[in-house]
Amino acid sequence: MRYTLLLHYPEMTAEDLGPEALAEGMRAFDVYAKALDAAGVLRSAEVLQPSTATTTLTLAGGELVVQDGPFADLKERLGGTFVIEVPDLDVALEWARQAPSAHYGHVEIRPSATRFTDGAWTGEPQL
Template sequence: MRYMLLFHYSEESEETLGAEALAEGRRAMAAYAATLEQAGILVSSQILQSSTVTTTLTATGGEPRIQDGPYADTKEQLGGVVVIDVPDLDTALTWARQAPPAAWGTVEIRPGAVHIEDGAWVPS
């Protein structure tokens, strides 16, 4: 079963976080991704750019509305996503506990419903 590990945390700049802490976070994420890959469960991963470069599209009432910035005005933003393929939620939780963002934010574990594989919808 595929699970998405969604990383939510407060966005910090290099100036507010510090170059050393930023570098350590990057090293921790690289090591985590390598561990997932070595375990054979990593499907994909993305660390996102800052929400300050986000563009949001809504079409309420049929009219498209485009705005700069994230949809939700919150302290924590979605900072990245990892997709893993594991047998069950308990296993997904085990891997989520090891995610570096758990130490500085929230890791949301969400099962996938379906995904596209070779052009066809497949239950996750």
């Protein structure tokens, strides 16, 4: 089963963190990504740019609305994702527990419903 681990945590600048904390955070995520990869479960990983780089679009009211910044004003932001493929939720929870950001934020574990690979969709649509 494929799961996406969505990492939510307080957004801080490199200056806010300081060089030592920034280096330690980068080291911790490098170790985590390499452990997932060595276990053969990592499918992809993304570190997102700060939410200030976000553009949000909607057509929900029938008209195109584009705004700078994220849709919701929250204390925690989506900072990155890891897509893993593991046998079940228990294994996904164990990997999510090991995410460095679990110590200062939240990790959302969401199973994939469908995915697009090699020119085709697989799985059951969940709209």
